[in-house]
Amino acid sequence: LQWSSPPxxxxxxxxxxxWFPPPQFYEFCRLCNFSSLRQLQKFSCERAVEGCERWMPVxxxxxxxxxxxxxxxxxxxxxxxxxxxxxxxxxxxxxxxxLMKEGSTFHRIVIKxxxxxxxxxxxxxxxxHMNPLMINCDSSDYNSKL
Numbered sequence: 521l522q523w524s525s526p527p528x529x530x531x532x533x534x535x536x537x538x539w540f541p542p543p544q545f546y547e548f549c550r551l552c553n554f555s556s557l558r559q560l561q562k563f564s565c566e567r568a569v570e571g572c573e574r575w576m577p578v579x580x581x582x583x584x585x586x587x588x589x590x591x592x593x594x595x596x597x598x599x600x601x602x603x604x605x606x607x608x609x610x611x612x613x614x615x616x617x618x619l620m621k622e623g624s625t626f627h628r629i630v631i632k633x634x635x636x637x638x639x640x641x642x643x644x645x646x647x648x649h650m651n652p653l654m655i656n657c658d659s660s661d662y663n664s665k666l
C-alpha cells in the first residue's frame with residue numbers, strides 16, 4: 521500500500537509505476553481540484569444536498585484505441601445500456617485524433633493503452649459537481665476546440 525496525493529498518484533501512473541482503471545483516473549483528476557482534505561470535505565458537504573446523476577461510461581472503439589464516453593458528450597447515446605443486456609457495440613474505423621478534431625462537446629476519457637489516458641471535458645458538471653482537471657498522459661494535443 522502507498523499513500524499518495526492525487527497529483528502524486530497521477531505522476532506515478534504516468535511513469536507506469538502504478539496502474540488504476542479509467543474511472544479511478546477520472547476521480548483522481550477531479551480530486552486534483554482540492555488542495556486539502558478540509559477543502560474537499562467542505563465541498564462535499566455543500567454539494568451533497570444537490571443530488572446525483574446515475575451514469576455509466578459507454579465505450580467507443582476506434583481504430584487506434586478507445587474512448588469512454590460520459591453523459592453530456594456529443595457521442596454519448598441517448599439511451600445507454602446500463603446492464604449490458606442489449607450488447608450494444610459502438611465502433612468506428614476513424615482514429616481517435618480524427619474523432620477529437622471533428623467533435624466540439626466533450627466529456628470523455630481517451631484511452632490509447634493502459635497507461636496512456638487523457639480526460640477531455642468542456643461541459644458544465646451537473647448538480648454542482650466538480651469537473652476533473654484535463655490531464656493527458658501522452659503528448660497528443662486535442663485542445664484546439666476546447
